[in-house]
Amino acid sequence: MTSPAGIAAAAVGKRILPVILSGGGGTRLWPLSRPACPKQFLPLIDARSMLQLTAARVGDRSLFAPPIVVGSAAQADLIERQLADAHSSPASLILEPCGRNTAPAIALAALVAPPDSLLLVMPSDHHIQYPDLFRQAVAAGAAAARGDWLVTFGIRPDRPETGYGYIRRGEAIGPGVFRADRFVEKPDAATAVAYLTDGSYDWNGGIFLFRAAALLNELAEHAPDILAVAQAALRDTGVEQRRVQPNAEAFASAPSQSIDRAVMERSRRVAVVPVDMGWSDVGSWDSLHTVASQDSDGNALQGAATAIETRNCLLHTDGPRLVTVGVEDLIVVVSGDAVLVMRRGESQRVGAIAAALEGGSS
Amino acid sequence: MTSPAGIAAAAVGKRILPVILSGGGGTRLWPLSRPACPKQFLPLIDARSMLQLTAARVGDRSLFAPPIVVGSAAQADLIERQLADAHSSPASLILEPCGRNTAPAIALAALVAPPDSLLLVMPSDHHIQYPDLFRQAVAAGAAAARGDWLVTFGIRPDRPETGYGYIRRGEAIGPGVFRADRFVEKPDAATAVAYLTDGSYDWNGGIFLFRAAALLNELAEHAPDILAVAQAALRDTGVEQRRVQPNAEAFASAPSQSIDRAVMERSRRVAVVPVDMGWSDVGSWDSLHTVASQDSDGNALQGAATAIETRNCLLHTDGPRLVTVGVEDLIVVVSGDAVLVMRRGESQRVGAIAAALEGGSS
Numbered sequence: 001m002t003s004p005a006g007i008a009a010a011a012v013g014k015r016i017l018p019v020i021l022s023g024g025g026g027t028r029l030w031p032l033s034r035p036a037c038p039k040q041f042l043p044l045i046d047a048r049s050m051l052q053l054t055a056a057r058v059g060d061r062s063l064f065a066p067p068i069v070v071g072s073a074a075q076a077d078l079i080e081r082q083l084a085d086a087h088s089s090p091a092s093l094i095l096e097p098c099g100r101n102t103a104p105a106i107a108l109a110a111l112v113a114p115p116d117s118l119l120l121v122m123p124s125d126h127h128i129q130y131p132d133l134f135r136q137a138v139a140a141g142a143a144a145a146r147g148d149w150l151v152t153f154g155i156r157p158d159r160p161e162t163g164y165g166y167i168r169r170g171e172a173i174g175p176g177v178f179r180a181d182r183f184v185e186k187p188d189a190a191t192a193v194a195y196l197t198d199g200s201y202d203w204n205g206g207i208f209l210f211r212a213a214a215l216l217n218e219l220a221e222h223a224p225d226i227l228a229v230a231q232a233a234l235r236d237t238g239v240e241q242r243r244v245q246p247n248a249e250a251f252a253s254a255p256s257q258s259i260d261r262a263v264m265e266r267s268r269r270v271a272v273v274p275v276d277m278g279w280s281d282v283g284s285w286d287s288l289h290t291v292a293s294q295d296s297d298g299n300a301l302q303g304a305a306t307a308i309e310t311r312n313c314l315l316h317t318d319g320p321r322l323v324t325v326g327v328e329d330l331i332v333v334v335s336g337d338a339v340l341v342m343r344r345g346e347s348q349r350v351g352a353i354a355a356a357l358e359g360g361s362s
Numbered sequence: 363m364t365s366p367a368g369i370a371a372a373a374v375g376k377r378i379l380p381v382i383l384s385g386g387g388g389t390r391l392w393p394l395s396r397p398a399c400p401k402q403f404l405p406l407i408d409a410r411s412m413l414q415l416t417a418a419r420v421g422d423r424s425l426f427a428p429p430i431v432v433g434s435a436a437q438a439d440l441i442e443r444q445l446a447d448a449h450s451s452p453a454s455l456i457l458e459p460c461g462r463n464t465a466p467a468i469a470l471a472a473l474v475a476p477p478d479s480l481l482l483v484m485p486s487d488h489h490i491q492y493p494d495l496f497r498q499a500v501a502a503g504a505a506a507a508r509g510d511w512l513v514t515f516g517i518r519p520d521r522p523e524t525g526y527g528y529i530r531r532g533e534a535i536g537p538g539v540f541r542a543d544r545f546v547e548k549p550d551a552a553t554a555v556a557y558l559t560d561g562s563y564d565w566n567g568g569i570f571l572f573r574a575a576a577l578l579n580e581l582a583e584h585a586p587d588i589l590a591v592a593q594a595a596l597r598d599t600g601v602e603q604r605r606v607q608p609n610a611e612a613f614a615s616a617p618s619q620s621i622d623r624a625v626m627e628r629s630r631r632v633a634v635v636p637v638d639m640g641w642s643d644v645g646s647w648d649s650l651h652t653v654a655s656q657d658s659d660g661n662a663l664q665g666a667a668t669a670i671e672t673r674n675c676l677l678h679t680d681g682p683r684l685v686t687v688g689v690e691d692l693i694v695v696v697s698g699d700a701v702l703v704m705r706r707g708e709s710q711r712v713g714a715i716a717a718a719l720e721g722g723s724s
Contacts, residue, residue, distance in 0.1 A: 031683075274567050308715065317701070321393075323715065326705035327692065339679070341703055343688035353670065353685065 005237045005244040007068070007091050009114035011272060014140065016209075017059040017117045020111040022071035022124040023096050028347075030282055030354030032316065040125035041078055044288055044302075048086065050125040051079065055088035056172035057131045058120065066091040067229045068112060069124075070105045073097055076243060090140055090242065097248035097319065101131040102206075104254040107219055107230035112244060115283040117214040118145050121259075123297035125208050127291050129278025137275035140176040140208045149173070149271040150218060150264065153210040154202025155279045160192035165177055165204035165260055167272045185260065202272060203258065205279050215263070223262040229254040247334075285347035289314035304336075312344065367599045367606040369430070369453050371476035376425040378500065378571075379479045380420040384413055384433035384441055384486040385458050390646055392716030393677065393700035402487035403440055406650055406664075410448065412413040412487040412597070417450035419493045420482065428453040428664040430474060431486075432467040438605060458555065458609035465624035469592035474606060477575040480507050483621075483701070485568050489653050491640025499637035502538040503571045511535070511633040512655075513571040513628065514542060516564025517641045522554035525645065525710075527566035527622055529634045542632040553633060564634060566622065567641050585624040591616040595650055608654075614712065647693040647709035651676040665696075667721055674706065 007017075025038040032042060040051040058064040063233040066089065071079045083089050087260040106121055120138060128134050134153075143149035150217070154167050161302055163186060171180035182206070187195060196199035217228040217244050233246035233254075264270055280291045292300035292314065299307045303317035310324045317334035324332065340350070369379075387400040402413040410418065419428040429450065433441045435457040445451050449621060456611035457472050468483055475481055490496050496515075498559060503513035516529050525548060545566070549557060555561035581589040595608035595616075626632055642653045654662035654676065661669045664677035672686045679696035686694065691706040703711070 033687075053596040056481040120496070122565065319699070320696075321700045321719070322703070323719065324703045325711060326713065327703055330703065331691065332681075332701070332703050334696075337681070339694070339696050339701055340687065341684070341686045341689055341692065341694050349687060353687065355684065357421040357668070357683065 002087070005092070005115060005234055005239045006112050009116065009170045011091065012065040012114055014188055015061075015063060016120050016142065018055075018067035019106065019113070019119050019121045020054055020069045020090075020124050021053070021102060021105055021121065022068050022069055023099050023105055024043060024123070024125060025072070025099065026351065027354040028268060028351045028360075029357070030289070030350050031189040031340055032318075032333055032335045034336065037078075038125070039282065041075070044282060045127055045301045049082055050127070050282070051082050051084040052088070053120055053193075054124045054126070055083055055086050055129060057134060058122075059086075059088055063135070064120070065117075068092045068109045070094045070096060072099065073245070075317070078210055087107040092242055094244045094246065097251050099245060099256070100251065100254045101256045102259045103219075103223060104230055104251065105210075106215065106259050108234065108244075108246060109158040110215045110219075111234055113192065113212040114121045115211070115216070117212050118142060119208075119210060119212050119215065120216065121208040125282060126205065126207075127278075127280045127282050129291070131277070132276055134248055137176070137277065138209060138274045140174070141271065141273040144174050144177045144271045144276060144358055145209045145214075146213060148211060148217075149177075149269050150214065150267055151177070151271045151273060152183075152264065153207045153209075154207050154272040154274040155205045156274065156276050157196050157201065157203050160189065160196045161203065162186055162189055162192050164203045164281075166195050167204050169200050169202065169272055169274065173271060177274055178272050178274070180272040181268055183260065183264045185265070186344055202274050204264075204334050208259070214269075216265045218267050218269070222266040223257070226254055245319070285314060285333065285342065285350065286344055289331065311318055314344075366456070367601045367617070368474050368598055370474060371478065371701075374427040374476055377423075377425060378420070378482050378504065379427045379453075379475055380417075380429035381475070381481050382413070382416055382431045382452075382486050383464060383467055383483065384431055384437070385461050385467055386487060387434070387461070388713065389720075390713045390718040391650070392712050392720075393702055394680075394695055394697045396698065399440075400487070401409045401644065403437070403444060404722065406644060407489055407653060411444055412489070412644070413444050414448040414450070416484055416486045417445055419481050419523075420491060421448075421450055425514065426482070427479075427498070430454045430456060431470055431550050432458060434461065435547040435607070447541045449521065451490060451617045454604055456605055456606045456608065459608060459613050460494050461618070462613065462616045463618045464621045465585060465588050465619045466568075466592055466613065466672055467478045468621050469588050470596065470606075470608060472574040472577045472581075473592055473596055475574040476642040477573070477578070478642065478719070479574050480504060481570075481572060481574050482575065484572040485646060488567065488569075489640075489642045489644050491653070493639070494635055495639040499538070499635045499639065501573060502536075502634040503633065504635045506536055506539045507571045507573060507576075510576040510579075511539075511631050512576065512629055513539070513633045513635060514571045515567050515571075515672070516624065516634040516636040517567045518534075518636065519558050519563065520567050522558045524548055524551055524554050526643075529566050531562050531564065531634055531636065535633060537596050538635055540628075540634050540636070545622065545626045545632055547627070564636050565628075570644075572622070575631060575632075580625045580629050580631070581723065584628040585619070588616055588619065640700075647676060647695065647704065647712065648706055649709075651693065651706065676706075
């Protein structure tokens with residue numbers, strides 16, 4: 001089933017093959033993240049971008065092969081430059097002609113990968129505070145993945161979050177690995193509280209581990225249209241400098257669907273490895289404030305920011321000097337030609353505000 | 363006593379001769395006001411600059427002659443351009459080679475003016491909400507000024523302000539005109555409270571009306587050094603295009619002193635005309651917020667500012683888009699290469715902060 005754009009099995013060997021999904025382009029960190037430079041390319045946590053940190057997490061070449069990166073064609077140069085700087089140049093860079101959510105993107109990666117390889121699928125813009133625990137969980141899940149389980153990683157909830165999917169743990173199927181009894185999309189508030197109380201639900205962190213062939217089999221069963229489109233898009237595809245360019249016309253006909261909905265909610269062979277690794281999707285300014293390093297007054301300062309009698313604020317500036325005096329619980333972002341001043345706790349609204357202001361979509 | 367740079371008496375006639383002091387260069391409105399563009403040149407209240415509004419207040423040419431403007435040599439072009447745009451080109455633009463506070467500046471103006479002319483001395487960066495009341499007060503003070511009183515204008519205090527000088531009203535010497543019993547510089551907090559309680563103290567708004575010759579006589583008596591320096595600085599002075607350029611070396615030797623200290627505190631012929639004209643020195647962001655027009659949520663928006671669930675804020679931006687969400691009682695200023703976010707009530711500290719940041723003086 002390997003396409004002409006495929007990676008040779010010998011190049012991967014026994015190693016896990018990371019698949020980094022870099023196609024997202026949200027506006028939830030407006031005005032910092034814009035369509036031209038989404039969150040994964042920004043140095044939000046430290047001097048490295050989120051993409052670079054993601055690649056570094058699987059940078060041990062004795063355990064992990066050079067990654068497959070699936071990203072936007074418009075950002076190919078940016079991706080390659082950032083990964084080269086991080087000494088993680090991809091084995092294959094699959095350039096989506098347009099965004100079609102995660103299921104088509106993962107299908108492309110699974111077709112390019114050796115069928116027997118273990119794919120570790122990761123969003124490019126999540127933060128993981130304890131990467132050692134992450135790698136331990138991956139190792140724990142590997143045996144199940146070799147047995148053709150679709151392995152997910154479950155994040156222990158600390159609040160009734162309605163922005164994430166949830167996974168219910170079933171019986172143990174191995175050390176630290178459980179059958180996933182239910183796989184549910186974002187719940188309403190009451191359901192989220194029930195899940196938190198129940199204790200057997202974890203957040204779906206959007207990180208997956210499976211054999212390429214196993215995922216393709218599940219796609220064939222549950223989402224054959226997506227598999228067919230991905231195969232068609234890769235047919236007669238040219239590969240240049242390790243860049244794979246799927247056929248734009250063919251790929252555009254793919255339904256825009258998440259892998260959660262296309263496969264995980266339907267498959268009977270989904271496993272979950274719970275892991276408490278300090279995960280955050282950094283999906284809002286508030287979550288960035290939580291994740292970023294703070295001074296003794298609870299301020300996270302990024303760029304030329306001066307905080308005078310200021311507490312519990314996130315101050316981010318790309319360049320202009322930012323000075324705050326006598327304020328608390330604010331998020332202040334100075335980026336490009338815009339300035340955002342927002343009370344903490346309001347940042348879920350940023351996407352909608354950015355869309356209204358810039359005429360884009362959140 | 364008229365110097366070669368003088369204005370002909372016939373050109374003034376019976377009209378009052380405005381003297382606009384434009385030499386100030388504070389940093390209390392940092393980051394908006396900078397040494398290169400102090401407050402008087404900025405459109406803080408409406409589309410016109412404070413200087414233009416000041417000139418417009420005395421723009422009725424049946425009552426007021428074209429003004430004398432005393433300003434910084436570095437800002438000569440800016441002054442002339444702004445006044446030309448406001449149809450108030452000066453009769454004389456006296457260019458201070460360096461700043462020496464108000465006494466030397468006013469001495470220069472009094473020497474350039476016809477000796478018998480009534481000079482109305484005004485700072486260029488104050489706001490007067492009711493200019494009709496101002497002109498009525500000027501008319502009320504004119505008779506006293508012709509009788510060689512130094513007429514000041516007293517602003518009714520509404521708080522125990524320690525940032526202004528105070529004038530104590532004595533007995534009436536004419537309709538709406540009182541002898542000034544005491545003329546005191548900025549008091550401490552307890553004294554300011556006592557003045558407010560007493561009821562017979564007004565703020566010194568820094569606006570004066572006197573005969574040129576009367577002021578020169580008082581200078582000769584109380585500050586002969588300043589008068590001598592001003593005379594020396596104007597000796598053999600060239601006038602070009604109505605620009606008067608005092609001798610830099612001579613002028614630099616003037617003591618830096620306010621007219622309040624040099625003359626008003628010492629003279630026995632100071633009068634005060636109390637007037638409730640909606641005066642503000644716009645000496646801080648807080649006072650600008652008070653003076654500026656506000657929407658129904660108490661927000662004063664200047665420039666491309668969008669206030670979402672925002673109350674009682676001053677939002678000023680020179681260009682970048684400014685968005686606030688869920689905040690209140692903030693002052694946010696986006697100007698040049700700096701952004702200031704400050705709790706309301708803190709703005710007295712801006713001068714010191716600006717000085718610390720930019721290495722300038724407040």
